[in-house]
Amino acid sequence: MAESRADLMRRLTADVRPGYSFPRDFYCSDAVFEADIEEVVGRKWIMAGHVGQLPNKGDFFVFKVGEEQIILIRENAATINAFYNVCRHRGSLVCSVTSGNAPKLVCPYHAWTFGLDGALLSARLMPEDFDKKANGLHPCHVREFYGFIFVNLTAGEPDDFDATFSDMAAILDYHGFADAKVAHRASYPTAANWKLVVENFLECYHCQPAHPEFCSMHPPEALVAVGAGPSSGPTEAVEKYRPILEAWEQRVAALGRPVGNIDDTPDSTHLRLVMQRTIREGYMSETKDGSPASTLMGKRTEWDGGRMHLGFGPMSHVVACNDFAILFQFTPRSAMMTDVDISWIVDGRAESPDVEKMVWAWDVTTVQDRQITEDNQAGIRSSRYTPGRFSDQERGVANFQAWYLNQFAHLQAG
Ligand code: FES
Numbered sequence: 001m002a003e004s005r006a007d008l009m010r011r012l013t014a015d016v017r018p019g020y021s022f023p024r025d026f027y028c029s030d031a032v033f034e035a036d037i038e039e040v041v042g043r044k045w046i047m048a049g050h051v052g053q054l055p056n057k058g059d060f061f062v063f064k065v066g067e068e069q070i071i072l073i074r075e076n077a078a079t080i081n082a083f084y085n086v087c088r089h090r091g092s093l094v095c096s097v098t099s100g101n102a103p104k105l106v107c108p109y110h111a112w113t114f115g116l117d118g119a120l121l122s123a124r125l126m127p128e129d130f131d132k133k134a135n136g137l138h139p140c141h142v143r144e145f146y147g148f149i150f151v152n153l154t155a156g157e158p159d160d161f162d163a164t165f166s167d168m169a170a171i172l173d174y175h176g177f178a179d180a181k182v183a184h185r186a187s188y189p190t191a192a193n194w195k196l197v198v199e200n201f202l203e204c205y206h207c208q209p210a211h212p213e214f215c216s217m218h219p220p221e222a223l224v225a226v227g228a229g230p231s232s233g234p235t236e237a238v239e240k241y242r243p244i245l246e247a248w249e250q251r252v253a254a255l256g257r258p259v260g261n262i263d264d265t266p267d268s269t270h271l272r273l274v275m276q277r278t279i280r281e282g283y284m285s286e287t288k289d290g291s292p293a294s295t296l297m298g299k300r301t302e303w304d305g306g307r308m309h310l311g312f313g314p315m316s317h318v319v320a321c322n323d324f325a326i327l328f329q330f331t332p333r334s335a336m337m338t339d340v341d342i343s344w345i346v347d348g349r350a351e352s353p354d355v356e357k358m359v360w361a362w363d364v365t366t367v368q369d370r371q372i373t374e375d376n377q378a379g380i381r382s383s384r385y386t387p388g389r390f391s392d393q394e395r396g397v398a399n400f401q402a403w404y405l406n407q408f409a410h411l412q413a414g
């Protein structure tokens with residue numbers, strides 16, 4: 001008899017050693033990937049994009065997660081809808097391109113036609129008793145929040161969105177994300193399990209050896225202490241950085257910037273984080289020479305020498321400088337393939353952002369991250385891989401792993 005999902009996860013979890021990387025199957029097995037999609041990825045609110053990608057009625061893009069494809073489409077000024085990209089006739093994809101504008105969604109197979117609200121408008125030569133009303137596109141949970149578009153693939157009731165994210169409202173509002181424009185987008189598909197991509201983003205132990213450009217823009221003591229979140233570094237390093245951070249917080253709070261951080265624990269639903277901190281002395285932005293690439297974002301009136309890393313969850317992150325922000329989407333596609341999509345956004349009033357200057361840091365850094373993460377996956381595939389011990393600067397990875405395992409707890413209880 002095939003092993004049940006509960007038994008599979010129980011067997012694998014028994015081999016997990018806290019403080020060590022996961023055993024091989026967590027990163028390579030198709031059965032674990034299926035479990036991840038069902039029990040973790042498919043139950044979370046995931047950032048699918050930004051409203052700046054859908055300015056006009058009929059604008060759409062397709063967001064792919066595992067085997068699912070979700071069409072995000074603007075119905076009118078107030079509403080963005082989300083539908084599964086599955087025709088209600090015989091199941092063809094309805095959208096075969098990844099983005100565009102359409103007054104209606106016409107299936108390319110037999111031309112069933114759906115409205116921007118998902119309703120089936122026309123279907124040729126159908127029997128008289130065919131009920132068009134019962135054959136609209138399947139909706140997907142969708143929510144807009146300060147310009148970010150979230151989807152949740154669960155078939156049931158998703159985690160309450162407001163209960164999960166409303167304490168981030170003041171910060172998101174200050175940064176002007178709701179009115180921001182998308183200046184540039186780029187994709188870095190990575191041949192690695194999604195957990196390796198996430199784990200890499202949640203530790204800065206690799207920053208110094210792997211990211212010289214990134215490190216050039218930051219105080220080394222900040223990277224060691226909090227380079228990948230409030231509790232990502234050694235406790236002593238956090239203590240050492242604290243007075244610098246507190247002095248900065250005092251200064252920027254006086255400018256009206258909401259200060260403070262968020263550091264969700266492994267028993268939270270989304271493992272969110274907010275880390276606001278200083279960048280390199282004298283730098284205004286995270287660019288090669290520290291000079292701005294665009295105008296101040298949101299409610300700012302002065303350059304404040306800071307930056308923010310905000311995680312809506314392990315798969316959805318935002319890094320915000322004073323003049324632009326970077327959206328990171330880590331989307332699982334198969335056991336050893338993850339989509340990494342990055343959007344650079346600027347203030348809605350910005351007229352001529354210097355895109356090349358803005359993109360420099362995170363383009364070069366993400367190309368490096370893709371390489372190290374793919375190499376990590378390739379090494380883990382070897383028969384000689386064994387879980388290795390974490391450093392004191394990889395607490396974020398340990399936290400993520402504990403959170404991940406918690407997502408399967410309900411299987412064991414049942
Ligand atoms: S499968 Fe879409 S119209 Fe036939």
Ligand SMILES: [Fe+2]
Pocket residue numbers: 200201206207210211365369
């Ligand atoms: Fe990195």
